[in-house]
Amino acid sequence: MFDKILIANRGEIALRVIRACREMGIASVAVHSEADSDAMHVRMADEAVCIGPNSSTLSYLSFPAIIAACEITGAQAIHPGYGFLSENAAFVQIVEDHGLAFIGPSAEHIRQMGDKITAKETAKILGIPVVPGSPGGVPDVETAKKLAAEMGYPVIIKATAGGGGRGMKVAESEEVIETAFRTARSESKAAFGNDEVYMEKYLQKPRHIEVQVFGDGQGGGVHLGERDCSLQRRHQKVFEEAPGPSISPEERAEIGGICARAIAEMGYRGAGTIEFLYEDGQFFFIEMNTRLQVEHPVTEAIFRQDLVREQIRVAAGEKLSFTQDDLVIDGHSIEVRINAERLPNFAPCPGKITQYHAPGGYGVRMDSALYDGYSIPPYYDSLIGKLIVHGRDRPEALARLKRALGELIVDGVDTTVPLFHALLEEPDVLSGNYNIHWLEKWLAVNMPT
Template identity: 50%
Template structure:
């Protein structure tokens, strides 16, 4: 591959030979498929928890980068760069999440022998950190929500902002996105706890505890504009997506085009997005997000990466955004003008998360006993799983994305209803019953919902009834069912993965041998006793983990008095903070876990007397 200089930038002039995808799950497979169609070989990285994950199976080669904890594997910059060097990759694609918006990592890739498939690190620094992005947009004449342009450290600063602008206030992580690292303050007495929580999430998810403030708009529409820019001063927008159906600021269903925008407002928002990123030497793909309320729009943030919901735009424009990322990074010019982009029909994306919607969308884990996705005209499924896979709680709860396209919104809803009915997943709860409810919900089908509809208006009993009606089949397997024993062996040479898989019917289970690291089967967690960390609980009231996860904070000590409903600790599962509460009052007699501990479902946490 040769290089040429264009406007002071080093620009590649030929397509890459081998791309390392610094991510996991469906987005890693999505990128690898685009690479394969362009004749580019692919490299996966994986943690110990992902030894047999779908993206590892799909890649041409794969390298272990560390243990299950993301901070020690997928977020380990040294390990990822070392894997790229071992694989002799000439480019790195970050996907979304993890290090996709980490400007420091992008700069390290730029300084290496690899090409960064994303925006330049300096543009990422200006737009990826929210306060800097707000300043850029203000200077470009794009309207912004009232807020701070400098990081906030002291609760007194939050209180002063509330006195000036009123409540509620959004405390947002600078490196955040998708609602993670954002806390809403309704009154002054919530400031200290919510500020600490936002900083903690920012550090945990984005390795950046810096936060800023915004006046929180309570009932807006959430509109985002897809951007692609190249090294030849071309900036295109590919229309908008409506992401207003959200739960706790996490997008649930996305669609395009928005049913809420007039043609005039649509054009103004698209032009604002192009104008804003055009001032920053931005290249590659990105998304400019806005809030729309009462016919006015306000800049929210820029996501300097590919988005989870990018397939919506691909379906209505016919443009493969990931291939455009690869071509732009290789120095090619965007092949279409703004006028040539045509938005046709309507598309929706449904995130298929491993969650029990009837139980406050709590994360679910288990084995995919049945995995039978839908098909037919206008139906696309992006995934990285197969029947028999184990779904753990180490990472995000999304296991697949269902994307439906049609000639108009009415047909799209009908096709989505059919596809969701066909989507058969057994082994644990997913949000499919919730989606089936929403595609017949009056507010959603009318397109009049706002970002607070799910949290504040939808009757939760309707969700419970949907899960009861359409949830997973709980019937147990017959005792006569023949056992299938899988024997999976992995060999690693210099961190590179090779595997052999064997399957036997009617064979006894594979025994676990202490210290055996050759097989892919991971032994169950040992029972905790007095000799190994946490003690077994006594006769008191036991508070146990309802899901696998990591202890973020322990809020009680031995001797504390707690009442029913009090929060005793915070457990992170699948990138969501979950308050663990006491079901009954009592005195704390044992605290069996500490901050940072990993726990499995059913593990004892706290004992009350």
């Protein structure tokens, strides 16, 4: 086991890893930009190293600065959290070339699943159901038109290197496919430096279902059920729950078993999430995230497992500490993402926190790096906290979420908390009757910009 781990991240996820390290008796090293010198993860870690100025490019994304911080402090491993360098295969290779351990999958698996076309082909080989689409990249408009005519409109054009909804356009008919194709390519080039796109059949009213998987890199692989992340705005998740309210035990066992076998066959190491669109009882693979997800706490809640601890264990060469038979669902869990944003435009709202009070009580968890007097910097993601609740069933979890939101105090900046108060009054949310388009349509009516 490692003696010291460096966390190459910030905010609540850095705190999450520091806490796991402390429970395991492992020293932690925080890295930070100049803007984060008074951040909570810096205060809580055993050591802290400033690695650059405010810009994430010159600090949290700087390979040399992070490797140097490991050498200075004697850290033996790096935990990347999520975002930043968590899915950067080149960084993983450099980490391992310097004799350090990367707490996550291999560079090979990150590359394999990071390219959407390669990931889809890999999924097919592993027996994972996929959305009908182009066999590879679509080189030009004429090819796009031909493929769309074969699979039927509507279609969706996606960046092969995409994520977060960028480089993604829907074409409802042949009249708009040329514009959608060119826009997707230009957005992809600007965002990822790669203008290659591919095409898939566009499902009309799917849910976004993701299966949590875990492998030990030694042939062991399990699934930890699914999460429903269908309530999204501009392809960004805002409300996640587990288990999915629309998934039957039989469906869970089937798709979970497929994913677990795939992970074992790949020799995959660490946490991963296989994401699907789900419609009319069918699952269609869309991508795999080769990292810990923002919404991992809802899975931890219903299975009583510490996924960060398990990440550290398998990265140190240990086998999984649980088997599939050990993983039995207990109750229901919901997470809402609290962002420092001003409604109804969802514009980032950095500023000084004048008062902060986290909700508590049975079945309530608040993952946040806020404190009274903290100034949220304007340079990074607007996520400032995650409120997670657990109940014996979905109605109890919803009631607990409503109560906890009422206790939460974040003064000094605008947040997305009013959105969740409003959503918890909606019959469709209370009944679980929603799909990936539901929130956008609701916002257009209830919070027009």
